[in-house]
Amino acid sequence: MGSVKDYFSSLGSGIVSLLKGMQVTGKEFVTPKITERYPEDREIRHVPERFRAILELIYDKDGNHKCIACGTCERVCPNGTIKLETKMVDTPAGTKKKKLDKYFYDLGSCTFCDLCVTNCPTDALRFSNDFEQAVFTREKLVKKLNYMPEKEEPALSPEELAKAAAEREAKIAAAKAKAAALKAAREAEAAAAAPKAEPETNSENKNQ
Numbered sequence: 001m002g003s004v005k006d007y008f009s010s011l012g013s014g015i016v017s018l019l020k021g022m023q024v025t026g027k028e029f030v031t032p033k034i035t036e037r038y039p040e041d042r043e044i045r046h047v048p049e050r051f052r053a054i055l056e057l058i059y060d061k062d063g064n065h066k067c068i069a070c071g072t073c074e075r076v077c078p079n080g081t082i083k084l085e086t087k088m089v090d091t092p093a094g095t096k097k098k099k100l101d102k103y104f105y106d107l108g109s110c111t112f113c114d115l116c117v118t119n120c121p122t123d124a125l126r127f128s129n130d131f132e133q134a135v136f137t138r139e140k141l142v143k144k145l146n147y148m149p150e151k152e153e154p155a156l157s158p159e160e161l162a163k164a165a166a167e168r169e170a171k172i173a174a175a176k177a178k179a180a181a182l183k184a185a186r187e188a189e190a191a192a193a194a195p196k197a198e199p200e201t202n203s204e205n206k207n208q
């Protein structure tokens with residue numbers, strides 16, 4: 001008698017379990033699909049703006065970027081992902097200036113931590129959300145971010161040249177004055193620290 005009861009009990013729980021499974025299946029059957037048909041849906045695919053796919057230099061409409069070749073991004077990157085090549089150029093004002101030559105970025109080692117972007121003093125960098133970056137070799141993951149030719153320093157007007165020359169002279173004069181003041185202060189300090197000569201003692205007074 002007991003075995004018949006167990007049989008029907010098991011049958012009942014099996015049917016309940018089956019109905020639960022069918023309930024889940026039925027629910028998913030009418031739920032809108034969340035999978036996407038990539039790459040067929042490439043044109044309508046939505047990628048959030050904040051998605052970090054690849055680092056890029058920001059160019060304005062005139063083809064200028066704001067990188068001043070300070071090297072901060074290269075130093076803060078924890079993986080050595082960024083390698084900068086810089087060059088010294090002559091400016092129309094007659095001075096030398098460090099400029100960006102090549103900005104290499106290895107997408108294969110980037111962890112997308114954003115440290116380079118947040119530490120750039122000129123906001124010259126950003127992450128693009130262009131996620132289609134698949135290539136066949138690791139070498140192709142190394143990108144040169146300054147892909148447009150670096151521009152020459154803009155020519156200065158005669159007034160600007162005169163102003164730059166005056167500023168340069170003033171800087172040199174200020175540096176010389178500062179060095180002279182420093183030297184004088186050091187000499188005074190050394191004179192004050194030198195041991196004073198012992199006053200001559202009277203031997204006769206000592207013997208008394």
Ligand code: SF4
Nearest residue numbers: 067068070071073120
């Ligand atoms: S931190 Fe900014 S300005 Fe400095 S080298 Fe990097 S991209 Fe250029």
Ligand code: SF4
Nearest residue numbers: 077110111113114116
């Ligand atoms: S996001 Fe991070 S890992 Fe990638 S280049 Fe910038 S600092 Fe380096």
